[in-house]
Amino acid sequence: MSEPRIAVVSAGLGDPSSTRLLADRLRDATLSALTGHGQTAEAVDVVLRPLAQDIAAHMLTHNPSGALAAAIREVVDAEAIIAVTPTFNMSYSGLFKSFFDVIEEGQLASIPTALGATGGSARHSMVMDTAMRPMFAYLKAQVVPTGVFAASEDWGTASGLERRIARAGQELADLMVAMPRRREADPFDVESDAFVSFEQMLGHA
Amino acid sequence: MSSMQFGIFSVSDITEDPTTGRTPTEHERIRAWVAMAKKAEEVGLDVFAAGEHHNPPFFSSSPTTILGYIAAQTERLILSTATTLITTNDPVKIAEDFAMLQHLADGRVDLTLGRGNTGPVYPWFGKDIRDGIELAIENYALLHKLWREPVVNWQGKHRTPLTGYTSTPAPLDGVAPFVWHGSIRSPQIAEQAAYYGDGFFHNNIFWNKEHTERMVRLYRNRFAHYGHGEPEQAIVGLGGQVFMKPTEREAKERFRPFFDVAPVYGHGPSLEEFTEATPLTVGTPEQVIERTLSFRDFAGDYQRQLFLIDHAGLPLEEVLEQIEILGTEVVPVLRQEFDRVRQPGVPDAPTHAARVAAAREAGTQLGEQGRAWQEQGARSDLDTGAAIAQQAGEAR
Numbered sequence: 001m002s003e004p005r006i007a008v009v010s011a012g013l014g015d016p017s018s019t020r021l022l023a024d025r026l027r028d029a030t031l032s033a034l035t036g037h038g039q040t041a042e043a044v045d046v047v048l049r050p051l052a053q054d055i056a057a058h059m060l061t062h063n064p065s066g067a068l069a070a071a072i073r074e075v076v077d078a079e080a081i082i083a084v085t086p087t088f089n090m091s092y093s094g095l096f097k098s099f100f101d102v103i104e105e106g107q108l109a110s111i112p113t114a115l116g117a118t119g120g121s122a123r124h125s126m127v128m129d130t131a132m133r134p135m136f137a138y139l140k141a142q143v144v145p146t147g148v149f150a151a152s153e154d155w156g157t158a159s160g161l162e163r164r165i166a167r168a169g170q171e172l173a174d175l176m177v178a179m180p181r182r183r184e185a186d187p188f189d190v191e192s193d194a195f196v197s198f199e200q201m202l203g204h205a
Numbered sequence: 206m207s208s209m210q211f212g213i214f215s216v217s218d219i220t221e222d223p224t225t226g227r228t229p230t231e232h233e234r235i236r237a238w239v240a241m242a243k244k245a246e247e248v249g250l251d252v253f254a255a256g257e258h259h260n261p262p263f264f265s266s267s268p269t270t271i272l273g274y275i276a277a278q279t280e281r282l283i284l285s286t287a288t289t290l291i292t293t294n295d296p297v298k299i300a301e302d303f304a305m306l307q308h309l310a311d312g313r314v315d316l317t318l319g320r321g322n323t324g325p326v327y328p329w330f331g332k333d334i335r336d337g338i339e340l341a342i343e344n345y346a347l348l349h350k351l352w353r354e355p356v357v358n359w360q361g362k363h364r365t366p367l368t369g370y371t372s373t374p375a376p377l378d379g380v381a382p383f384v385w386h387g388s389i390r391s392p393q394i395a396e397q398a399a400y401y402g403d404g405f406f407h408n409n410i411f412w413n414k415e416h417t418e419r420m421v422r423l424y425r426n427r428f429a430h431y432g433h434g435e436p437e438q439a440i441v442g443l444g445g446q447v448f449m450k451p452t453e454r455e456a457k458e459r460f461r462p463f464f465d466v467a468p469v470y471g472h473g474p475s476l477e478e479f480t481e482a483t484p485l486t487v488g489t490p491e492q493v494i495e496r497t498l499s500f501r502d503f504a505g506d507y508q509r510q511l512f513l514i515d516h517a518g519l520p521l522e523e524v525l526e527q528i529e530i531l532g533t534e535v536v537p538v539l540r541q542e543f544d545r546v547r548q549p550g551v552p553d554a555p556t557h558a559a560r561v562a563a564a565r566e567a568g569t570q571l572g573e574q575g576r577a578w579q580e581q582g583a584r585s586d587l588d589t590g591a592a593i594a595q596q597a598g599e600a601r
Contacts, residue, residue: 042261057473060473061411062411063411063474065482188392188423195392196392198396198399198400201396201397202346204340
């Protein structure tokens with residue numbers, strides 16, 4: 001059996017980007033905490049910037065490019081998600097939102113998830129609780145209690161960023177072990193519970 | 206009629222020609238459909254299928270009216286729909302309208318049912334979009350009954366009950382028009398088509414072949430599950446979208462301005478990307494032939510192929526030219542090549558004549574021109590109140 005995968009979604013626009021940096025740190029913290037549980041995982045980077053045009057095209061045509069379809073698969077098939085966005089206008093970036101908008105409803109239900117965001121100053125940190133948590137609650141992901149916001153200054157001061165990253169990583173690892181995601185059945189698989197036969201539709205079953 | 210039917214289908218959009226800035230009037234576009242249908246028959250195509258919409262920029266709100274008009278001016282063409290809204294139309298009116306059309310067209314009629322993709326149409330017609338699948342299931346169950354039982358007693362959730370109702374006119378020769386169920390992504394509709402042994406039309410024009418393959422496979426397997434034959438004997442239709450010129454370069458040069466700003470997919474992926482991802486083929490007739498033949502690789506031997514050729518503001522002369530190329534250069538080769546590789550036992554595309562012959566053999570025909578319909582009606586119109594109560598009990 002292959003290793004469980006963690007999808008690390010980052011929506012930074014710069015290269016290098018502090019959003020990607022935070023995502024990498026959350027990934028490392030999670031992998032390290034998993035080691036404490038005697039487990040290993042494979043982390044897969046899902047960087048949204050190169051997919052920006054494909055995401056826009058998908059919104060217009062409902063037809064994902066090969067690269068976007070592969071990225072969506074990495075996320076919906078993962079055992080856990082780390083999702084990190086820059087803060088724009090008191091919210092996640094449009095690119096971040098658009099990526100999750102093109103994922104079919106219900107696909108993220110029950111996936112253990114850690115959230116992160118970056119911004120120019122700590123005054124933007126409420127994005128975690130006013131924007132990101134409501135969206136992931138709607139998507140029915142299982143979100144860990146600690147969300148990590150990194151302001152520019154946090155990267156150069158002893159602000160406790162490392163401690164928050166470690167805590168979020170620990171929580172995600174704990175959740176992966178204690179409450180792994182439940183897999184949704186395939187509605188095209190006639191043997192599965194998700195398949196609705198015609199008798200059921202007619203209300204006779 | 207041959208083993209496969211080829212034709213054109215249209216959504217009835219009224220779109221500006223981006224190369225001239227001119228937008229046709231509703232009247233021009235309505236007359237254009239008539240010209241397209243006549244041209245389709247003239248060059249040997251088999252089917253003209255009309256979309257249904259209830260909001261601008263579309264004009265086709267009343268498909269049986271225009272199909273009846275076309276029926277009067279054609280002799281061989283099969284008149285169909287793409288799609289008829291089974292959710293928001295009253296199934297009783299669908300039964301009446303299409304039976305009437307079937308008589309006027311001497312049987313050259315079938316229809317494709319769909320749920321529609323315009324949210325507000327549901328509330329405009331007094332329905333709730335959240336009931337979409339349920340409406341499709343219930344309304345078709347009633348439509349199916351109305352075309353097969355002379356006197357219908359019926360009670361459902363979404364429509365007023367019927368007591369002692371006889372749909373008129375009775376289907377021509379006592380055989381209902383063939384029904385295709387169209388769905389792009391709902392496995393429930395593939396299941397519905399399979400249950401009744403009806404046709405399944407996958408309008409794949411915006412979709413990749415993996416998705417189409419999955420839908421068609423489910424339909425075929427369930428068709429067999431419900432005892433209608435082998436999976437290969439299920440009745441499958443597909444869409445396609447083409448634009449042709451003598452060279453690929455000319456075709457792309459001419460079509461690109463229409464593609465780039467087209468409704469639905471314009472301002473999105475490039476022509477090349479969309480060509481790779483979907484059935485769209487812009488090039489020579491040979492390229493269209495090659496691409497269309499490849500549909501069989503993922504859908505199996507199938508019965509109906511419809512092409513979208515008149516959208517995005519393409520002017521009528523250009524559309525008629527496309528129909529001409531389809532009829533003279535593309536479809537004759539497709540018929541020959543598809544027939545050459547077709548597996549034995551795969552049924553021919555459905556026609557009224559074949560269905561009447563099959564019904565006679567099976568003893569399920571309901572009588573000539575509705576006479577027996579009336580006689581049976583007189584016999585079975587007894588205690589309708591008790592019948593409704595019994596049906597309601599069964600439904601629970």
